[in-house]
Amino acid sequence: MDLDKKSQENVEFMIEQMKLKLRMASAAAMQASAFSVDQYEDIRDLYGMVMSKDTLSISEVEALVSELGRLRLK
Numbered sequence: 001m002d003l004d005k006k007s008q009e010n011v012e013f014m015i016e017q018m019k020l021k022l023r024m025a026s027a028a029a030m031q032a033s034a035f036s037v038d039q040y041e042d043i044r045d046l047y048g049m050v051m052s053k054d055t056l057s058i059s060e061v062e063a064l065v066s067e068l069g070r071l072r073l074k
Contacts, residue, residue: 003047006040014047018068021050022061030068039071046071 003010012032019030035043046067050056056064 003044006037008037011035011037011040011043014043015068018047018050018064022056022064030065030072034072036073042067042071 001010001013003014012035015030015032015035019032046064050064053060
């Protein structure tokens with residue numbers, strides 16, 4: 001997958017991968033389609049950080065979930 005290309009498909013891929021990595025209890029509430037390509041750079045930054053770490057602390061997970069919530073379409 002070429003994540004250098006801004007597309008809704010890539011946004012949805014990154015959100016789904018982060019949900020898997022974060023093992024989000026509320027993953028069902030975090031629909032990948034609720035994110036817009038307009039936030040692509042922010043989502044890609046979060047994705048890069050999440051995927052680069054072997055483990056995440058509880059506070060890191062909470063911060064990431066909060067940031068994803070902020071980026072969701074209203």
